Amino acid sequence: MTTDPMVPAEDVDAKSARIVDLNQRRADRAAAADGLVTADESDVETMAPESVTAGAPVDPPDPPDRLTDLLDAPRRVPILPAWLANVDEARAQLARTMAVAGYHAGVHAVRSPLYAGKVAWYAPKGAGRLAGRVLGWTTAETGNWSLRQDAANRNDAKTWLELDRHRQRQTSWRWWVTAAGLLGSLAAAGVLYSDLTPWWVKAPVLAGGLIALARYGRPLDKPIIERTVVKARYRKLTAELTRKGIMATGLVKRPEDIVFPAGIGEIRRDGPGYLAIVDLPDGVIAVDVVEEREKLAGGLRLPIDQVWPEVMPREHPSRLALWVADRPVSAMKQPAWPLLKDGRTDFFKPFVFGFDPRMRPVMYRMDERNSLFAGFPGSGKSLSARVVLAGMALDPLVTFAVFDLAGRGDFDAFEPLCAPGLFGSGADDGTKADAYRMLMWLLKECDTRGPLIKKYATAGLNTENKLNRAIALKDARLRPIVAAIDEVQELITDPEIGKSAAAAMTSIVKRGRALGIHLVMMTQRIDKESLPKGVTSNIAIRTCLAVPSHVETDLALGTGAYRQGARPTQFEIGVDAGWGVRVGFGPMTSVRAAYLDRAAVERVCRRGVALRGDVVAGVDLPAVRDILDDLRAVWVAGERGQHWDTLAPRLADRFPDAYSALNAEALSALVRAKNIESRNVKANGATRKGVYLADITAAIEQRTAGTD
Numbered sequence: 001m002t003t004d005p006m007v008p009a010e011d012v013d014a015k016s017a018r019i020v021d022l023n024q025r026r027a028d029r030a031a032a033a034d035g036l037v038t039a040d041e042s043d044v045e046t047m048a049p050e051s052v053t054a055g056a057p058v059d060p061p062d063p064p065d066r067l068t069d070l071l072d073a074p075r076r077v078p079i080l081p082a083w084l085a086n087v088d089e090a091r092a093q094l095a096r097t098m099a100v101a102g103y104h105a106g107v108h109a110v111r112s113p114l115y116a117g118k119v120a121w122y123a124p125k126g127a128g129r130l131a132g133r134v135l136g137w138t139t140a141e142t143g144n145w146s147l148r149q150d151a152a153n154r155n156d157a158k159t160w161l162e163l164d165r166h167r168q169r170q171t172s173w174r175w176w177v178t179a180a181g182l183l184g185s186l187a188a189a190g191v192l193y194s195d196l197t198p199w200w201v202k203a204p205v206l207a208g209g210l211i212a213l214a215r216y217g218r219p220l221d222k223p224i225i226e227r228t229v230v231k232a233r234y235r236k237l238t239a240e241l242t243r244k245g246i247m248a249t250g251l252v253k254r255p256e257d258i259v260f261p262a263g264i265g266e267i268r269r270d271g272p273g274y275l276a277i278v279d280l281p282d283g284v285i286a287v288d289v290v291e292e293r294e295k296l297a298g299g300l301r302l303p304i305d306q307v308w309p310e311v312m313p314r315e316h317p318s319r320l321a322l323w324v325a326d327r328p329v330s331a332m333k334q335p336a337w338p339l340l341k342d343g344r345t346d347f348f349k350p351f352v353f354g355f356d357p358r359m360r361p362v363m364y365r366m367d368e369r370n371s372l373f374a375g376f377p378g379s380g381k382s383l384s385a386r387v388v389l390a391g392m393a394l395d396p397l398v399t400f401a402v403f404d405l406a407g408r409g410d411f412d413a414f415e416p417l418c419a420p421g422l423f424g425s426g427a428d429d430g431t432k433a434d435a436y437r438m439l440m441w442l443l444k445e446c447d448t449r450g451p452l453i454k455k456y457a458t459a460g461l462n463t464e465n466k467l468n469r470a471i472a473l474k475d476a477r478l479r480p481i482v483a484a485i486d487e488v489q490e491l492i493t494d495p496e497i498g499k500s501a502a503a504a505m506t507s508i509v510k511r512g513r514a515l516g517i518h519l520v521m522m523t524q525r526i527d528k529e530s531l532p533k534g535v536t537s538n539i540a541i542r543t544c545l546a547v548p549s550h551v552e553t554d555l556a557l558g559t560g561a562y563r564q565g566a567r568p569t570q571f572e573i574g575v576d577a578g579w580g581v582r583v584g585f586g587p588m589t590s591v592r593a594a595y596l597d598r599a600a601v602e603r604v605c606r607r608g609v610a611l612r613g614d615v616v617a618g619v620d621l622p623a624v625r626d627i628l629d630d631l632r633a634v635w636v637a638g639e640r641g642q643h644w645d646t647l648a649p650r651l652a653d654r655f656p657d658a659y660s661a662l663n664a665e666a667l668s669a670l671v672r673a674k675n676i677e678s679r680n681v682k683a684n685g686a687t688r689k690g691v692y693l694a695d696i697t698a699a700i701e702q703r704t705a706g707t708d
């Protein structure tokens with residue numbers, strides 16, 4: 001119901017109506033809009049605008065200058081600068097300073113012959129120019145001559161004579177000064193030239209004098225020393241600039257609608273850049289601005305790599321965090337990985353994985369999680385995952401299993417950490433079969449670990465039925481396992497073992513989490529076949545590196561990730577290698593893994609082997625099974641044929657080590673790979689897909705005949 005806000009509701013007679021002169025009312029409203037008269041108060045369409053309270057200034061503040069301000073200042077500058085208070089920081093600062101000094105010394109040393117040539121060329125010119133200047137001053141001609149000339153041109157003899165008299169008065173004493181200066185200079189030169197002056201005074205004074213003369217003699221636009229530093233494009237972010245940038249996205253109509261929220265909206269330094277937090281107007285959400293990052297960067301007149309708009313997790317969707325770096329982030333040098341030279345990690349605690357655009361450390365955590373690294377070839381998946389494995393090498397309790405199905409050798413450094421049978425590198429069927437066998441071993445571990453952990457939990461080593469460090473330390477059978485598979489899509493899409501491998505992985509990521517089993521998977525093919533939902537949806541930590549579209553983003557990070565602001569699509573392969581968007585541990589963040597080259601990884605792995613006392617315990621891998629023999633072993637006498645969905649559980653019951661995750665589809669794929677057809681089988685009163693015993697027997701006989 002619409003009511004007149006100026007009239008109390010009880011006074012309104014719903015049936016009554018006012019007779020209004022419409023022409024007069026229109027004229028009034030137009031005049032009111034122009035601010036000429038106040039519109040009629042009883043006009044329901046006329047509203048007094050709410051009073052607007054201007055917020056506090058948000059630009060970075062100037063330092064307080066009054067004593068009371070200083071005393072009341074809520075934040076104080078630390079007594080020691082941050083880089084001095086922290087030993088690592090101080091060391092890094094010193095190293096940076098030395099590196100910069102070394103660089104400049106080198107650059108100028110190489111150019112020194114050029115500089116010497118320039119000095120030799122310009123110094124005589126400088127000497128001539130200096131002599132001319134001194135002479136001009138001594139004779140008092142400088143300035144006076146042109147004035148006299150002017151008087152002469154005007155035939156003004158009186159002025160000319162007056163000017164000349166003035167010049168003579170000046171020059172009479174100046175000659176004395178010049179003569180004294182000349183004598184002093186000659187004496188100084190004599191002392192300098194004599195044996196009284198050691199060479200180490202002579203040389204720098206002479207060089208300094210020549211350089212000074214050359215500087216005086218050179219044209220203004222021809223410096224002697226070349227510029228070696230091109231200053232980075234640096235912009236201090238202000239409220240005006242922030243508004244300008246956001247306006248450039250075209251999403252907001254009026255700059256004043258972009259509000260800096262009280263308390264947190266003050267633009268401030270944050271790492272090597274500025275951070276602004278803004279509230280966007282109604283109907284505009286932060287993701288929209290993230291989407292328009294290019295236009296935003298254009299509005300700020302900065303390279304895109306310097307502009308990092310972000311959605312703020314746990315805030316309302318219209319709140320945007322805009323971080324503007326001092327330099328393009330890809331050109332910034334990342335801090336070194338803190339575990340590079342020493343230190344240990346703990347499977348059950350976070351460790352540093354990489355750094356965000358603001359160069360803040362980003363942590364990684366292994367317990368109760370699994371990992372996925374997805375991205376296009378060259379995006380940096382293998383190197384990113386390698387940092388996770390390198391971190392785990394530094395926990396002596398961790399058992400390793402690593403399979404590199406690309407076979408490029410990115411993971412060779414981890415071989416000494418893996419038990420026999422748990423390392424493989426190659427794009428061949430043998431390596432795939434070994435990786436599959438490793439999955440069977442993990443399934444077996446899932447079966448045996450549960451009851452053991454339960455026993456320790458009841459004994460008071462944990463309040464939940466989950467593996468913790470105390471239990472892992474107590475029982476060698478319960479050491480945490482980190483199992484990595486690079487190019488996992490090769491295994492998942494294998495026509496023979498792919499289906500059962502995917503089923504095994506689904507089971508492992510679901511069950512192994514609480515049992516201290518962490519699967520790390522890497523893939524460059526991001527589609528439904530290579531990344532089955534059953535596997536990915538159960539993986540907690542997912543990192544999506546450079547990908548071409550929102551489809552891959554959502555497949556890798558989970559449905560809706562793109563809508564929530566994940567933009568791995570903006571990373572460029574090559575320049576941005578190693579950058580990815582990560583979800584699953586802390587808020588969604590852009591992170592670049594610490595850069596560890598092959599030598600660094602090898603050093604870390606050697607430390608890992610030493611931490612394990614140079615001993616890597618063997619594991620009890622399940623026997624290699626033959627599916628046809630096993631099917632025969634579970635066949636019930638009298639059956640001609642049987643359905644896949646009956647045979648799969650039979651196999652799982654009889655040989656749990658190998659088949660506990662097997663489903664009908666995976667079994668069918670395994671058997672079809674042996675050239676046996678999947679056929680309609682009538683059994684137990686129903687017809688479904690399955691296999692006939694005769695076909696199995698024939699295939700076995702054929703195989704035996706072939707090997708004889």
Ligand SMILES: Nc1ncnc2c1ncn2[C@@H]1O[C@H](COP(=O)(O)OP(=O)(O)OP(=O)(O)O)[C@@H](O)[C@H]1O
Binds near residue numbers: 577
């Ligand atoms: N964190 C990083 N920092 C700097 N450079 C990196 C980083 N990660 C990767 N790179 C660079 O990117 C290159 C490719 O990395 P990587 O081999 O990990 O890519 P990939 O995605 O695994 O490729 P592929 O799918 O072909 O195996 C590396 O050789 C390295 O030069």
